[in-house]
Amino acid sequence: MKPETLNFFVKVYEVARLIPYGRVTSYGAIARYLGAVRSARMVGYAMNGSGGKDVPAHRVVNRKGLLTGKHHFDGTNLMQQLLESEGIEVIDNQIQNFEKVFWDPSEAL
DNA sequence: CTCTTGACTGAGG
DNA sequence: GCCTCAGCCAAGA
Numbered sequence: 001m002k003p004e005t006l007n008f009f010v011k012v013y014e015v016a017r018l019i020p021y022g023r024v025t026s027y028g029a030i031a032r033y034l035g036a037v038r039s040a041r042m043v044g045y046a047m048n049g050s051g052g053k054d055v056p057a058h059r060v061v062n063r064k065g066l067l068t069g070k071h072h073f074d075g076t077n078l079m080q081q082l083l084e085s086e087g088i089e090v091i092d093n094q095i096q097n098f099e100k101v102f103w104d105p106s107e108a109l
Numbered sequence: 110c111t112c113t114t115g116a117c118t119g120a121g122g
Numbered sequence: 123g124c125c126t127c128a129g130c131c132a133a134g135a
Contacts, residue, residue: 005132027117037118038130044116045132062117069116 008036012046015105019059022086023103024095026063033105044069058082065098 015030027043036042047057047069058079062068070079070093080090089096 028119031117036131039132040117041115041130042117042132047116057116060116063119067116072116 008034008039008042009046009049012043013050013053013055016047016050016055016057016060018105018108019056019103022088022101024059024061024065024083024088024098024101025103025105026061026065028063029104029106030060048072056082059086061095065095065102067093067095 011034012030015033019025026040028037028040030043031037031040043060047055047060050057057069058073060069067079067083067090070076073079075081080093083090083095088101095101
């Protein structure tokens with residue numbers, strides 16, 4: 001694995017930790033913020049190794065606000081419960097009022 | 110080395 | 123708004 005790749009993974013974790021309570025963002029938004037627009041999938045892949053770390057992976061969803069990565073959590077509805085406990089309404093794997101809870105890393109600068 | 114598999118996205122119909 | 127297709131790129135078989 002190349003050093004740049006490791007650096008990329010680390011950055012993904014750092015950005016994920018910056019997500020405010022009760023807010024969410026998308027894989028693409030993080031990728032764009034890191035200058036890797038074409039590597040949104042790698043962001044998701046990186047989250048795959050976020051277990052055991054202080055990374056709120058449940059706050060990262062795809063661009064539609066869909067909880068596509070819920071299967072990577074322990075239970076089938078753990079991710080949804082975590083989001084709801086933060087005041088985010090989730091119905092059938094779909095975040096409600098997605099535009100309102102969406103947090104763009106680029107805007108946080 | 111080649112082929113498959115995705116926690117993705119944007120464009121086109 | 124939904125569906126399909128095509129880029130994308132790292133990891134594993």
